[in-house]
Amino acid sequence: MRKRTETDISEPLDAETGLHARPNDHRTELRLWLRLLTCANLIEAEIRKRLRERFATTLPRFDLMAQLERAPDGIMLGELSRRMMVSNGNVTGLVERLVQEGLLERQVSETDRRAVRVRLTPHGKTVFAEMAKAHGDWLGELIGAMDESAQEDLWARLGVLKASVHKASEHDGAC
Amino acid sequence: MRKRTETDISEPLDAETGLHARPNDHRTELRLWLRLLTCANLIEAEIRKRLRERFATTLPRFDLMAQLERAPDGIMLGELSRRMMVSNGNVTGLVERLVQEGLLERQVSETDRRAVRVRLTPHGKTVFAEMAKAHGDWLGELIGAMDESAQEDLWARLGVLKASVHKASEHDGAC
DNA sequence: ACAATTTGTTTTAGGTCTAAATAAATCCTG
DNA sequence: CAGGATTTATTTAGACCTAAAACAAATTGT
Numbered sequence: 424m425r426k427r428t429e430t431d432i433s434e435p436l437d438a439e440t441g442l443h444a445r446p447n448d449h450r451t452e453l454r455l456w457l458r459l460l461t462c463a464n465l466i467e468a469e470i471r472k473r474l475r476e477r478f479a480t481t482l483p484r485f486d487l488m489a490q491l492e493r494a495p496d497g498i499m500l501g502e503l504s505r506r507m508m509v510s511n512g513n514v515t516g517l518v519e520r521l522v523q524e525g526l527l528e529r530q531v532s533e534t535d536r537r538a539v540r541v542r543l544t545p546h547g548k549t550v551f552a553e554m555a556k557a558h559g560d561w562l563g564e565l566i567g568a569m570d571e572s573a574q575e576d577l578w579a580r581l582g583v584l585k586a587s588v589h590k591a592s593e594h595d596g597a598c
Numbered sequence: 599m600r601k602r603t604e605t606d607i608s609e610p611l612d613a614e615t616g617l618h619a620r621p622n623d624h625r626t627e628l629r630l631w632l633r634l635l636t637c638a639n640l641i642e643a644e645i646r647k648r649l650r651e652r653f654a655t656t657l658p659r660f661d662l663m664a665q666l667e668r669a670p671d672g673i674m675l676g677e678l679s680r681r682m683m684v685s686n687g688n689v690t691g692l693v694e695r696l697v698q699e700g701l702l703e704r705q706v707s708e709t710d711r712r713a714v715r716v717r718l719t720p721h722g723k724t725v726f727a728e729m730a731k732a733h734g735d736w737l738g739e740l741i742g743a744m745d746e747s748a749q750e751d752l753w754a755r756l757g758v759l760k761a762s763v764h765k766a767s768e769h770d771g772a773c
Numbered sequence: 774a775c776a777a778t779t780t781g782t783t784t785t786a787g788g789t790c791t792a793a794a795t796a797a798a799t800c801c802t803g
Numbered sequence: 804c805a806g807g808a809t810t811t812a813t814t815t816a817g818a819c820c821t822a823a824a825a826c827a828a829a830t831t832g833t
Binding site: 448452453454460461467469562563568571573576577580581586588592 | 749
């Protein structure tokens with residue numbers, strides 16, 4: 424087993440020159456990631472702020488209600504947890520608070536008494552409709568300075584990024 | 599003051615036709631926002647996971663140390679809070695934990711005894727250097743399926759989005 | 774039937790975050 | 804110089820989030 428020295432660089436050889444490729448610091452990737460994060464954080468912070476100010480609610484609560492909107496028969500907590508990509512325990516707490524506020528109702532499944540089905544109450548539906556309208560308008564306001572074709576172009580390019588990340592994290596993670 | 603009716607739509611008139619523009623549900627903006635959020639969350643979740651698994655640390659701690667990396671003379675807590683865009687109290691707690699771990703050192707300013715300057719310890723510098731290297735490699739892995747020109751193009755387009763959001767949120771918020 | 778396993782949820786412990794209240798030092802202004 | 808305003812950091816209360824353990828109900832394999 425050889426001992427490492429400073430000149431013993433383990434980077435791969437460059438395919439064309441045959442010389443040691445210089446260690447890659449991934450500057451381009453870092454720059455892209457930081458800007459992506461900035462954009463997401465700017466929008467998210469603004470949405471959170473407005474949800475708090477105008478509806479006295481939070482983004483996680485809004486997201487949970489959004490999942491329930493098109494499921495009139497309700498969703499089980501586990502499924503909700505998967506769709507929202509958060510932990511089970513987290514969903515339990517969120518649902519608890521929303522039930523307290525009268526926006527959600529829980530119903531234990533008759534066929535499987537472990538399972539809890541949760542759905543919007545009529546009041547919850549009304550409230551969510553207002554919030555969803557405002558949410559759409561806010562996005563229009565925040566993103567509106569881009570014309571539609573630029574938005575669609577950006578959307579498509581983010582699709583490439585998304586595919587890249589999925590490929591890399593699945594390869595490393597699950598398999 | 600007129601009473602609102604269902605046909606009394608307050609949407610602006612279309613400039614060319616002079617007819618009522620149909621209410622905009624901002625579908626394109628919503629789609630773009632959801633994909634942006636997905637991309638950011640995928641990368642962030644993967645980075646958090648790896649920071650925890652390989653360095654037993656968290657993203658906020660890493661971000662804080664990254665801010666200190668190129669400030670050998672240290673930074674005051676308030677300035678750190680501004681740069682990280684999080685609350686003062688949050689920084690106080692993060693710094694407390696990092697000091698406990700021996701990665702940071704605090705120093706009360708001699709000229710202003712309210713102010714606390716914080717910097718990386720030598721050990722903190724060593725540890726951060728390892729983490730930063732791994733962080734860069736992870737980004738290369740996650741984003742690497744995009745070629746460099748595609749990354750730069752996406753970066754530039756996100757710049758347009760960033761400008762749009764800044765314009766809208768500053769107009770509404772501070773001024 | 775009944776033990777082992779799986780599935781769905783809740784609990785627990787710990788970290789992250791904010792807004793608001795507080796404490797301490799400094800600055801400003803009459 | 805005195806007293807109020809401002810700045811800087813900390814504390815507090817509460818929401819959010821996770822991982823891991825605990826718990827309960829249902830299913831499966833003898």
